[in-house]
Amino acid sequence: MTATLTASRETPPGTARPRRGKRGRAGTRPRTFYLFVGPWIAGFVLLTLFPLGYAFWMSLTNTDGLSPHWSYVGMDNYVRVFQDGQTLASLGRTGIFMLATVPTGVAAGLLMAVMLNRDFKGRALFRALFYLPAVVPGVAAALTFKIIFDKNAGAANAAIGAVGGEPISWLADPWVRSVLILMMLWGVGGSMIVSLAALQDVPKELLEAARVDGAGPVYSFFKITLPILSPIIFFQVVTGVIGSLQVFVPSLLLAPVNGAAAVTAVPEGNYFFMVHVYAEYFAKSHFGYASALLWVLFLFVLLITGIVFKIGNRAVFYGGVDPSERKEG
Amino acid sequence: MNVDFARRARMTALYIALITLAVIFSGPLGWLILTSLKAPNELSVFPIQLFPETPQWHNYLDALTYIDFLGYARNSLILATLSSVLTTISSAWMAYGFARLSAPGKKFWFGLLISTMMMPGIITLIPTYLMFAKLGFVDTYIPWILWGLSGAAYMIFLFRQFFSGMPKELEEAAVLDGCGHVRIFWKIFIPQSWPVLAACMVLTFTASWGDFIAPSLLLSDETTTLAVKMTAGYVNEKGFPVQNLLAAGSTMFILPVLLLFLFFQRFFVQGFSTSGLK
Numbered sequence: 190m191t192a193t194l195t196a197s198r199e200t201p202p203g204t205a206r207p208r209r210g211k212r213g214r215a216g217t218r219p220r221t222f223y224l225f226v227g228p229w230i231a232g233f234v235l236l237t238l239f240p241l242g243y244a245f246w247m248s249l250t251n252t253d254g255l256s257p258h259w260s261y262v263g264m265d266n267y268v269r270v271f272q273d274g275q276t277l278a279s280l281g282r283t284g285i286f287m288l289a290t291v292p293t294g295v296a297a298g299l300l301m302a303v304m305l306n307r308d309f310k311g312r313a314l315f316r317a318l319f320y321l322p323a324v325v326p327g328v329a330a331a332l333t334f335k336i337i338f339d340k341n342a343g344a345a346n347a348a349i350g351a352v353g354g355e356p357i358s359w360l361a362d363p364w365v366r367s368v369l370i371l372m373m374l375w376g377v378g379g380s381m382i383v384s385l386a387a388l389q390d391v392p393k394e395l396l397e398a399a400r401v402d403g404a405g406p407v408y409s410f411f412k413i414t415l416p417i418l419s420p421i422i423f424f425q426v427v428t429g430v431i432g433s434l435q436v437f438v439p440s441l442l443l444a445p446v447n448g449a450a451a452v453t454a455v456p457e458g459n460y461f462f463m464v465h466v467y468a469e470y471f472a473k474s475h476f477g478y479a480s481a482l483l484w485v486l487f488l489f490v491l492l493i494t495g496i497v498f499k500i501g502n503r504a505v506f507y508g509g510v511d512p513s514e515r516k517e518g
Numbered sequence: 519m520n521v522d523f524a525r526r527a528r529m530t531a532l533y534i535a536l537i538t539l540a541v542i543f544s545g546p547l548g549w550l551i552l553t554s555l556k557a558p559n560e561l562s563v564f565p566i567q568l569f570p571e572t573p574q575w576h577n578y579l580d581a582l583t584y585i586d587f588l589g590y591a592r593n594s595l596i597l598a599t600l601s602s603v604l605t606t607i608s609s610a611w612m613a614y615g616f617a618r619l620s621a622p623g624k625k626f627w628f629g630l631l632i633s634t635m636m637m638p639g640i641i642t643l644i645p646t647y648l649m650f651a652k653l654g655f656v657d658t659y660i661p662w663i664l665w666g667l668s669g670a671a672y673m674i675f676l677f678r679q680f681f682s683g684m685p686k687e688l689e690e691a692a693v694l695d696g697c698g699h700v701r702i703f704w705k706i707f708i709p710q711s712w713p714v715l716a717a718c719m720v721l722t723f724t725a726s727w728g729d730f731i732a733p734s735l736l737l738s739d740e741t742t743t744l745a746v747k748m749t750a751g752y753v754n755e756k757g758f759p760v761q762n763l764l765a766a767g768s769t770m771f772i773l774p775v776l777l778l779f780l781f782f783q784r785f786f787v788q789g790f791s792t793s794g795l796k
Binding site: 218219221222223224225226228229230231232233235236237239240241243244247254301304309311315317318319321322324325326327328329330331332333334335336337339341342343344346347350375378427428431432434435437438441442447463466467470476479480483486487490494497 | 529532535536539540543544545546547549550553561562566568608611612614615616619620621622623624627630631633634636637638640641642644645646648649664665667668669674699700703724727728729730731745746748749750753759761764765768771772775776779780783
């Protein structure tokens with residue numbers, strides 16, 4: 190709608206504009222649309238829908254992936270999910286991990302964004318320094334943290350030794366989960382950048398008016414900035430929750446053993462839900478049961494996404510997102 | 519005067535906080551680089567040394583030969599280039615459809631696209647791997663070609679936002695001249711969207727360069743990427759990590775990503791975060 194208005198405004202008067210002519214027909218031909226969007230649809234069907242269906246089919250059997258002798262077991266695997274102590278324990282750990290990383294990550298990112306959201310010397314440098322760890326690949330971040338928290342040669346134990354403490358086995362229980370959480374929080378710059386971008390949307394006049402009326406910075410932050418930022422904070426919390434549900438690779442990378450055997454060596458503290466799924470698949474060859482676990486996770490994520498769409502669809506995805514609408518509105 | 523003093527005090531407090539944070543955030547990479555320059559006997563002395571006595575620059579050369587670093591880097595480069603070029607072009611192609619064309623069912627597909635943005639890829643990865651194994655795609659780059667050709671939901675969304683903002687006159691004139699949509703896409707939209715193309719290229723390249731789980735599932739020791747080899751390669755005969763070479767190798771592994779980041783910082787910081795998420 191707005192785009193049409195712009196178009197008519199910018200067209201020189203007197204120019205013939207065959208709106209409902211050739212273009213209209215070419216634009217609405219479904220074949221053209223599907224020519225362009227088709228590859229994505231094909232990819233969705235073959236690389237998302239089909240694997241999910243394949244996993245669902247496996248989840249109804251007791252297949253081990255290799256042996257031709259398998260049988261249909263109905264919902265047995267799903268019943269087992271809720272009786273398996275390891276599954277429930279790993280879910281609990283995942284929940285703790287989520288609580289330890291998501292709120293702190295979003296809050297720290299927001300705090301850093303607020304600190305950087307003003308003009309001062311060196312702003313770009315600080316912004317780059319804080320964001321840098323977020324672009325470091327996960328593999329390299331894990332290797333770096335393994336070196337820092339190495340029992341014999343690491344910086345952490347060096348610092349403890351300097352004040353006369355005993356060295357700690359950081360990469361074993363119970364400490365390894367803290368190392369993982371620190372490693373995740375090291376990448377908080379990603380959240381900072383998103384919040385910093387959102388802060389540009391807070392109208393300066395509004396903050397100025399509040400200041401003139403005698404509102405302090407803390408008051409205006411909670412009463413003006415935070416409400417305006419709420420959709421983006423909501424979005425970060427949701428992606429954070431979904432992200433932490435599937436946390437898995439960092440656990441593997443911090444394990445004392447490398448390669449395929451790593452999953453069996455993940456310390457208990459980092460044995461999260463997806464680690465359990467991976468172990469059931471590749472360490473125990475319980476393909477049927479592991480597929481059921483995967484489907485439970487999938488349904489859970491679907492549920493969260495559904496709730497998000499119900500609550501915040503417009504606010505999160507379309508709140509001023511369309512550039513053409515933004516410039517006009 | 520008083521106001522000025524308060525302002526200055528606030529700025530000083532801000533700088534102290536920022537510098538403290540800067541030290542914390544650059545600390546890990548700083549330690550990585552210090553470790554990469556240490557001699558073997560400096561690694562586990564007690565109390566642990568902060569700085570190497572003389573920087574062992576040859577650690578970097580040794581790290582290149584301890585594993586076939588350049589060979590694996592070449593694998594990573596091929597895979598990341600393949601994946602980023604394909605993903606970028608195909609995402610732009612599909613975004614053009616979502617931004618500029620209409621058909622029955624478009625709303626449905628777009629809603630689906632948005633919801634797959636939230637879907638964790640890890641859920642489909644394991645069954646996809648099992649499927650690819652059955653099809654004999656293991657130890658080939660075919661999976662990455664397929665993933666590339668079908669685009670990435672987030673990138674399609676990014677391009678779609680950008681294309682929607684382009685003036686309609688562009689293609690109207692072209693259609694009057696008898697131009698089809700395929701040509702409009704290549705001749706008008708692609709040349710106009712280089713900032714998004716570059717951002718998408720860089721993001722998918724670095725994601726693929728750093729990816730661990732897909733290559734470790736799908737590729738063998740010969741064809742695998744540097745990211746996978748890094749985690750297991752730098753160990754001695756007893757299986758213990760050779761810390762200084764591992765640190766030197768890690769530094770070199772991060773370097774391309776950091777360089778891309780520095781060159782394209784604007785895109786990372788402004789282009790992608792503002793156009794994509796708000």
